[in-house]
Amino acid sequence: MTFRIKPAMLKIAAAAWLLGATGAMADTTLEFTQWWEPELPAGSLRKIMDDFEAANPGIKVTLVSGPYATTRDQISVGAATGTLSDVVGLDGAWVNNLNAQNALADMNPMMDASGFDKTQVADIIKVDGKALMFPVASFVYPVFVNLDLAAQAGVTKLPSTRAEFLEAAKKMTHADKNQYGWVLPLSLQTPSGVQNDMMSWVWASGQSMMADGKPALEGKPVVDMLTFVKSLNDAGTISPGIATKTEQEKVEEFVNDRVGMMIDSLAHVNLIRKRNPKLNFDVIPVPVVENYSGKRGLPYASWGIGISAGSKHQEEAWKLVQYLMSEKVNAKLVSLANAFPGNVNAKPDFVTSDKAFGKAFEIFKTGYLANEFTGLPVAEDLMTQFDVQAQKMLAGEQSPEQAAGNAQKGWMAKF
Numbered sequence: 001m002t003f004r005i006k007p008a009m010l011k012i013a014a015a016a017w018l019l020g021a022t023g024a025m026a027d028t029t030l031e032f033t034q035w036w037e038p039e040l041p042a043g044s045l046r047k048i049m050d051d052f053e054a055a056n057p058g059i060k061v062t063l064v065s066g067p068y069a070t071t072r073d074q075i076s077v078g079a080a081t082g083t084l085s086d087v088v089g090l091d092g093a094w095v096n097n098l099n100a101q102n103a104l105a106d107m108n109p110m111m112d113a114s115g116f117d118k119t120q121v122a123d124i125i126k127v128d129g130k131a132l133m134f135p136v137a138s139f140v141y142p143v144f145v146n147l148d149l150a151a152q153a154g155v156t157k158l159p160s161t162r163a164e165f166l167e168a169a170k171k172m173t174h175a176d177k178n179q180y181g182w183v184l185p186l187s188l189q190t191p192s193g194v195q196n197d198m199m200s201w202v203w204a205s206g207q208s209m210m211a212d213g214k215p216a217l218e219g220k221p222v223v224d225m226l227t228f229v230k231s232l233n234d235a236g237t238i239s240p241g242i243a244t245k246t247e248q249e250k251v252e253e254f255v256n257d258r259v260g261m262m263i264d265s266l267a268h269v270n271l272i273r274k275r276n277p278k279l280n281f282d283v284i285p286v287p288v289v290e291n292y293s294g295k296r297g298l299p300y301a302s303w304g305i306g307i308s309a310g311s312k313h314q315e316e317a318w319k320l321v322q323y324l325m326s327e328k329v330n331a332k333l334v335s336l337a338n339a340f341p342g343n344v345n346a347k348p349d350f351v352t353s354d355k356a357f358g359k360a361f362e363i364f365k366t367g368y369l370a371n372e373f374t375g376l377p378v379a380e381d382l383m384t385q386f387d388v389q390a391q392k393m394l395a396g397e398q399s400p401e402q403a404a405g406n407a408q409k410g411w412m413a414k415f
Helices: 007-026 044-055 068-081 092-100 108-114 147-152 162-171 193-204 220-234 247-255 266-275 314-325 327-337 355-365 379-394 400-412
Strands: 028-034 059-065 087-090 125-127 130-140 143-146 180-182 259-263 281-284 296-307 367-370
Touching (some): 028 068, 044 314, 044 327, 068 087, 068 092, 087 092, 092 296, 092 379, 108 130, 108 314, 130 266, 130 314, 130 327, 130 355, 143 147, 162 180, 162 259, 193 220, 193 247, 193 296, 193 379, 220 400, 247 259, 266 355, 281 355, 296 355, 314 327
Parallel strands (some): 028 059, 180 259, 296 367
Antiparallel strands (some): 087 296, 125 130, 143 281
């Protein structure tokens, strides 16, 4: 018997094939590189991406996650080779360099085309008029104190001034037990220690490393900071390995009861709790110079977000950026991260956050955010140059004044 295919059946089969092919073509996979996932509660960022996918059928998101330093290197390589992910997590210090490589897309046309309300975002990081980054979440950098080590050392009052910090660091140092009062990461591979762990002392006292838009490293504020850091090192209170230590290693030392105090991002609260649930710690403002009574500058860094200039899916990438900057989603994300929101209308759930966040929020309300590296040209190069001079000072090869002077010469060449 001969089986004859009817024309109607052919039409149905063709329509089914076409529908399947069209659906397959409509699926877009966005690659999103960031360091946020390891610092958030397990599975929480993936859940937000799943919710985005449900709200945007046909768009999938692949998370490319790693530690901060690894992510920075990956983004640098991606920018240089034209293989940058569609959506990228950004540090404000990277933006100038990435712009010089034409690696980031200008989001101004995307905002205009979509009717995006610019007044809802806390800040837009621009270079040459191009909108390159939104801060999704901002984190202050207080001092974390191991309360058990402090109590064992007889530190009954947490330090508020530099002199009190030095005394507390001395008491908490027991080199024979591999236990130190403070930790300073100055790895040249990740020179952000200059920003977070050194200049933070300057900003805390309402001071500046700049004057009239130019470097002022030879001024009293920076020289005094270097002198103070040198005094901590001369007293043996800083854990060994300063020149090669990374931020990740700094946190590990604190988590494992090897250092009593560290300046660190509030973003690491979740990580610290996960690594050592029994760790008894508190957060305090970065101590200030004697007799300072003004508002304290709070070192901060942001989880920024941008879009690759080379992405073939910029329209879909912009949808993800808008989603993360929307009021409800942003509130959810920063509540999970213990951060301050990038959407000014977002209201994080402080009640359900870690108690350290509540303390940091109180610190935030009495101070102001300060980070003079954000937006500077070749910010990481500037940090590296200062890092080199600080290391020479700590090695006894030059004085604080010489370190500041040599760094000033290097910085001026970049301005």
